[in-house]
Amino acid sequence: MADFARVATLSELPQDRGTRVEVDGEPILLVRDGMKVQALQATCPHAGAPLEQGAVCAGRLICPWHKANFRIQDGALCEPPALDALRRYPVRVEKGEVYVSARPLQAPADEPVGDDDRVFLVIGAGAAGTAAVTALRDNGFPGRVLLVGDEPSAPYDRTALSKFVLAGDMPPDEVPPLRPADWWARQRIERVVARVTHLDARARQATLADGRVLDYDAAFLASGGEAQPLEVPGHDLPGVHLLRSREQAAAILADVRPEGRAVVVGNGFIGLEAASALRKAGMAVHVVAPHGTPFAKQFGERLGRMFRALHEDNGVVFHSTEVAQVDGEDRVHGVTLKDGTRLAADLVVVGVGVKPATDFVEGVEKEKDGGLRLDDRLRAADGLWAGGDIARYPQDGQWLRVEHWRLAQQHGRLAAANMLGADQAFEAVPFFWTYHFGKRFEYLGHAEDWDEERIEGHLDQHRFIALLVKAGQVQAVVACQRERATARLLEALGEPLDVERAWHLVREAERE
Numbered sequence: 001m002a003d004f005a006r007v008a009t010l011s012e013l014p015q016d017r018g019t020r021v022e023v024d025g026e027p028i029l030l031v032r033d034g035m036k037v038q039a040l041q042a043t044c045p046h047a048g049a050p051l052e053q054g055a056v057c058a059g060r061l062i063c064p065w066h067k068a069n070f071r072i073q074d075g076a077l078c079e080p081p082a083l084d085a086l087r088r089y090p091v092r093v094e095k096g097e098v099y100v101s102a103r104p105l106q107a108p109a110d111e112p113v114g115d116d117d118r119v120f121l122v123i124g125a126g127a128a129g130t131a132a133v134t135a136l137r138d139n140g141f142p143g144r145v146l147l148v149g150d151e152p153s154a155p156y157d158r159t160a161l162s163k164f165v166l167a168g169d170m171p172p173d174e175v176p177p178l179r180p181a182d183w184w185a186r187q188r189i190e191r192v193v194a195r196v197t198h199l200d201a202r203a204r205q206a207t208l209a210d211g212r213v214l215d216y217d218a219a220f221l222a223s224g225g226e227a228q229p230l231e232v233p234g235h236d237l238p239g240v241h242l243l244r245s246r247e248q249a250a251a252i253l254a255d256v257r258p259e260g261r262a263v264v265v266g267n268g269f270i271g272l273e274a275a276s277a278l279r280k281a282g283m284a285v286h287v288v289a290p291h292g293t294p295f296a297k298q299f300g301e302r303l304g305r306m307f308r309a310l311h312e313d314n315g316v317v318f319h320s321t322e323v324a325q326v327d328g329e330d331r332v333h334g335v336t337l338k339d340g341t342r343l344a345a346d347l348v349v350v351g352v353g354v355k356p357a358t359d360f361v362e363g364v365e366k367e368k369d370g371g372l373r374l375d376d377r378l379r380a381a382d383g384l385w386a387g388g389d390i391a392r393y394p395q396d397g398q399w400l401r402v403e404h405w406r407l408a409q410q411h412g413r414l415a416a417a418n419m420l421g422a423d424q425a426f427e428a429v430p431f432f433w434t435y436h437f438g439k440r441f442e443y444l445g446h447a448e449d450w451d452e453e454r455i456e457g458h459l460d461q462h463r464f465i466a467l468l469v470k471a472g473q474v475q476a477v478v479a480c481q482r483e484r485a486t487a488r489l490l491e492a493l494g495e496p497l498d499v500e501r502a503w504h505l506v507r508e509a510e511r512e
C-alpha cells in the first residue's frame with residue numbers, strides 16, 4: 001500500500017524498549033514483540049512523555065514519567081495515570097524490514113451501548129472518582145452514572161497546583177482537565193456539582209446540600225482528604241492559605257509578589273513543592289516544621305538531608321520548630337515561632353496534612369482519622385466501594401492508607417470493575433512522584449521500616465536510585481533521573497524482590 005513507509009529493520013529493534021520513528025511528520029513508537037512489531041502513539045496521553053524512554057516488560061509498555069502502562073498488543077490502557085489507550089498504526093514486516101503507515105487505525109467506538117437500569121453513583125470528582133467513571137464505561141456499563149463533586153469545575157489534575165500554578169508557570173484555569181470537555185456528554189456521565197451532606201450506606205442513598213436525594217444500586221466513594229488548618233491564633237487571617245483545590249491555588253497566586261516573603265508551614269510534599277514553586281516565583285521562602293529533615297520518616301535521614309540541601313541551595317531557609325501564632329490584623333504580616341523567632345510574611349501556606357473527608361458517611365467502619373476500613377476488594381459495605389485518600393485497605397498483611405494520585409486512580413479502576421462483578425483484589429504497588437527545583441523524584445512501593453539503604457548514583461547531583469531494604473528484600477525505591485530503571489522496578493516490586501535482582505534489573509534497563 002502506497003502510504004506505508006519503511007522505517008526500521010526488525011533485527012535492530014530492541015525488545016526491552018520502544019523505538020521512536022517519524023512517518024510524514026507523525027511520531028510513532030515501534031515496539032517489538034518477538035518477530036512481530038506494534039506501532040503505537042509515541043507520546044503518553046497523560047502528560048506527553050516520550051514513551052521510547054520508558055520500558056517494555058511482561059507485554060506492557062511503561063511510561064517513564066508517572067508509570068502509566070499500556071498493553072503492547074493493542075495499546076490498551078492497563079494502569080493510570082493515563083486514562084486513555086494509545087493510538088495504533090498499521091504496521092507490517094516484510095523480509096525483515098518494518099513498514100508503517102502514519103494513518104492511525106480506527107479506534108473502536110467508545111460510546112456506551114445497551115440497556116441497564118442500574119444507577120451507579122460516584123462521590124468525589126477527583127483522581128479516584130474520575131478514574132472510576134471512566135472505567136465503568138471502559139468496562140461496558142451502559143446504565144446511568146452520576147458523578148457528584150463539590151468543586152465547581154470539571155475534574156482536573158490537582159498535582160499541577162503545587163508544582164506549576166504557584167510558580168506562575170500555569171494559570172489556574174489552564175490546569176489540565178482529566179477528561180476532554182466533550183467526553184462527559186459523549187459518555188453520558190451525569191456531573192452533579194453539589195456537596196453530599198449525608199451518605200447512608202445501609203439505605204443506599206445520598207443526600208445533597210440542596211436537599212436532593214439520590215438512590216443508587218452501587219456507589220464508589222472517593223471524597224479525598226481535607227487539608228488541615230493550623231490550630232494557633234491568627235490561623236484564619238487573610239493571606240493564610242491551605243492548598244488542595246484550584247481555587248485555593250488561585251488565591252495563593254493572587255498573593256504572590258516577586259521579592260515578597262512567604263512562610264510555608266510543614267515540610268511534607270505539599271509544603272516543599274510549594275516552597276520550590278514560590279522560590280521560582282521570586283519570593284523569599286522560610287519553611288517551619290518540627291523535624292528539621294524533610295521526608296526522614298518516609299525515606300530516611302540521608303535522603304531527607306539531600307532534599308533539605310536541594311532547597312537550601314536554592315535559597316529556602318528552614319526552621320526546626322513550630323508556629324506559635326500568625327501575626328496580623330486585617331491580614332497576615334508575619335509568623336511568630338515557638339523558639340521566639342519572628343518571620344515577616346506576605347503569605348503563609350499551610351501544609352500540615354489532610355484528614356479523610358468522611359464525616360458525612362454513615363453505616364461503614366471508620367478509623368479514628370476518618371479513613372474507611374475496606375476489604376481487599378475495596379468494599380466498605382454492601383453496594384459501597386471506596387478509594388483514594390480516604391481508603392485504608394489491606395495488602396501483604398499491612399493496613400495501608402496512601403495519599404498518591406496514581407494509586408487513587410488505580411483504586412477507582414479496580415472498584416469500577418468490582419461494582420460490575422469482577423471480584424478482584426487490590427494488589428498494585430504504590431507509586432508517587434514529587435517535583436522540586438526542576439527535578440522529579442519518584443517513590444515506588446511502601447516502606448514502614450527498613451534496616452538499610454542501598455544507594456547507587458549521586459545524591460548531590462540528584463541522579464540516583466536508593467533501595468530501602470529489610471532483611472535483604474527491597475521494600476521501596478526512591479530515585480531521581482533513572483526513569484527507565486524505575487519503570488522496570490515498579491513491575492518487579494509486585495513480587496518479593498531481593499537486592500541483587502533489583503540491581504540486575506537496573507543494569508538491564510539502562511544498558512544502551
Ligand SMILES: Cc1cc2nc3c(=O)[nH]c(=O)nc-3n(C[C@H](O)[C@H](O)[C@H](O)COP(=O)(O)OP(=O)(O)OC[C@H]3O[C@@H](n4cnc5c(N)ncnc54)[C@H](O)[C@@H]3O)c2cc1C
Binds near residue numbers: 151195244388408434
Ligand atoms: C497540591 C497537591 C499536589 C499533589 N501532588 C501529588 C504528586 O505529585 N504525586 C502524587 O502521587 N500525589 C500528589 N498529590 C496527592 C493526590 O492529589 C491525592 O492523593 C489524590 O488526589 C487523591 O485522590 P482522591 O480521589 O482520593 O481525592 P481528590 O482528588 O482530592 O478528590 C476528592 C474530591 O471529592 C470532593 N469532595 C469531598 N467531600 C465531598 C462531598 N461531601 N461531596 C461532594 N464532593 C466532595 C473534593 O472536593 C474533591 O474534588 C497532591 C495533592 C495536592 C493537594
Ligand code: FES
Binds near residue numbers: 047065068
Ligand atoms: S506522562 Fe505518562 S504517565 Fe504521566
